[in-house]
Ligand SMILES: Cc1ncc(C[n+]2csc(CCOP(=O)(O)OP(=O)(O)O)c2C)c(N)n1
């Protein structure tokens with residue numbers, strides 16, 4: 001029977017890791033990921049989890065350990081946040097192009113400066129083009145569910161890509177929440193065993209991994225990687241459907257809430273979807289056709305599906321917890337804009353981009369209510385005056 | 396364990412020709428010797444460097460053992476992961492053979508940018524051998540100074556100019572620094588001393604824990620030497636006591652070659668164009684400074700090696 | 704000309720599965736001086752063999768039987784390291 005538990009996001013991730021049973025887990029502490037790294041260490045110390053726990057001297061080494069372990073045929077996992085993700089940055093595209101199915105928890109935290117230990121999505125959003133699959137989680141339950149699915153996606157022999165599973169630092173990582181956990185046995189059977197394509201430990205079949213490629217071969221390696229990531233979209237859905245069967249919880253590429261007939265929509269990532277849903281409910285009662293699109297799979301980007309979901313709306317606001325400094329807009333905004341360009345639909349909404357919640361700034365009902373109000377004003381005027389704004393910056 | 400060339404020549408070469416290291420590259424001599432010394436299965440992790448770009452250029456590889464490269468500064472961390480996987484999978488019965496692990500990096504990848512990863516992996520006690528192919532500069536990027544570059548040497552980032560006579564700092568004593576980690580086996584050698592080198596590789600691989608070998612290896616491009624004399628230059632490094640052959644086994648220091656007729660350091664300096672400016676009259680104080688440092692270090696080493 | 708493979712055909716993750724495939728890459732043309740080995744003088748001490756960076760000294764039954772010009776880059780180390788009293792290898796300049 002499934003267990004009901006009261007856990008923080010970090011606890012939930014640790015619990016998933018205990019059930020996933022990685023052969024190798026390497027991590028370096030950083031707020032707000034620390035409790036997760038500690039908890040896994042305690043599992044190992046208590047003999048609850050049989051894992052080679054490598055307490056590395058840096059995040060650069062945690063990813064290096066994972067690359068080595070994964071390409072030697074081990075299930076390898078790690079977790080980090082913010083500066084830690086930045087510190088291992090060099091290895092993110094390497095992990096992906098070497099096709100090592102490492103699974104990493106990213107507890108989203110703002111980048112310096114000024115130093116701030118709270119939530120922004122600077123870290124994982126900045127890493128969006130590194131060739132990893134990225135899954136985002138609104139709450140501890142989704143973190144738990146996503147993490148288990150991530151391993152299955154990563155290790156699928158047609159995919160073989162690393163997966164990053166993200167949740168909001170403190171807001172989710174440190175808040176206790178009730179969630180349902182699967183039985184250990186179910187997780188074990190769902191995941192099966194990891195079988196590497198080429199293993200460094202197959203000494204009778206020696207393989208050279210990570211050679212340099214000159215211009216004559218570099219493109220082919222990158223194309224191969226690019227195709228695998230694109231292809232993973234179907235696999236992610238397949239895994240979600242399979243997971244629904246054992247858990248009773250179903251996941252899609254993104255969540256559409258009251259979107260089918262909506263006129264005004266907010267696109268949002270991670271925990272702030274909760275407060276947005278509440279505002280949608282309230283507006284619906286008042287007769288305003290508000291809706292929400294919450295991104296779950298950000299890489300690969302489900303462009304066509306998102307266009308389908310948004311094309312009939314009147315005005316859409318893409319809310320993000322990070323800025324793409326000097327860009328057209330923040331990452332998700334830019335992607336959705338490009339997706340409409342690519343789809344060449346006749347129908348498309350007006351779209352604005354608001355930056356919110358930086359460094360853990362609370363986002364409340366009022367903030368979100370104001371956004372929907374803005375969208376209605378834009379609709380009345382029929383044009384956008386300001387397409388990009390920091391929602392909560394004091395003048 | 397005595398090494399005999401005739402027996403050795405019967406072994407399969409696990410480092411194959413067709414690599415693109417320069418003609419006469421000392422690192423290539425070292426790689427061949429290491430791979431001839433190895434007995435039983437090994438896995439190698441190599442850092443970005445000359446031998447990386449030259450021995451694994453897709454779709455060609457000079458390696459007949461499992462081999463991985465992922466970055467410049469992380470060869471010891473990467474092998475830590477492979478070794479951890481080995482432990483985990485061995486316990487589960489998925490791997491049955493005895494396998495040894497080697498990480499390799501140049502002086503840049505060992506003394507400088509890769510130092511943290513090496514220090515961490517040794518402290519964590521992984522069972523692996525780290526070999527530093529130390530040609531005393533960043534050769535792959537075109538001869539820049541490193542923490543291993545000796546005082547006075549010209550490199551492109553420590554150039555000898557009208558005002559500054561080459562590198563202004565002494566190199567760091569990395570072998571001693573690693574010995575201070577209390578790794579069970581630490582040594583330095585050169586490929587000219589092939590028997591010493593191969594014996595050390597075998598000893599290091601037999602250890603149940605981390606081990607480290609710092610190998611001084613020639614690079615005629617960086618050293619501006621006459622290619623064919625490079626092995627002799629390595630001999631001079633040892634005969635001048637610039638690069639003593641020693642090992643530290645479980646904390647016990649041992650000199651592997653007692654230099655009887657210690658040659659003046661100028662003998663090591665002379666054949667290398669990177670030191671050409673040091674032959675000038677006005678730079679004699681630098682030569683004297685180098686000599687003094689060598690003498691001091693040699694005395695210290697003798698004291699460590701005789702202390703029982 | 705060697706045939707270049709397409710992205711669907713290459714093993715995933717940059718893997719090279721043919722161990723030691725560099726033997727197909729001949730480096731002999733880099734040479735601008737050619738070592739010549741004199742069997743009559745040679746004492747088969749194998750020093751040339753252990754010092755050759757390119758594994759180009761051919762040893763059969765503990766005897767040096769020649770030089771593999773497919774790979775020999777002509778560095779001259781073998782000739783320099785052959786004991787002075789023997790000098791069984793001579794470098795011939797400007798000859799491939
Ligand atoms: C993070 C990073 N910084 C810089 C480089 C550029 N780089 C590649 S190899 C190299 C120098 C290698 O020097 P060393 O380790 O001494 O090896 P060698 O080439 O001399 O054998 C440098 C600076 C890199 N690849 N990665």
Ligand code: SF4
Nearest residue numbers: 416417420445534614
């Ligand atoms: S530059 Fe030096 S180290 Fe690099 S391949 Fe040439 S000789 Fe060897």
Ligand code: SF4
Nearest residue numbers: 755775776778779781
């Ligand atoms: S010249 Fe150099 S490469 Fe050629 S056989 Fe002699 S040592 Fe080997």
Ligand code: SF4
Nearest residue numbers: 745746748749751785
């Ligand atoms: S070094 Fe000279 S004597 Fe010794 S094996 Fe080679 S050619 Fe013969």
Ligand SMILES: [Mg+2]
Nearest residue numbers: 501502532534
């Ligand atoms: Mg170097």
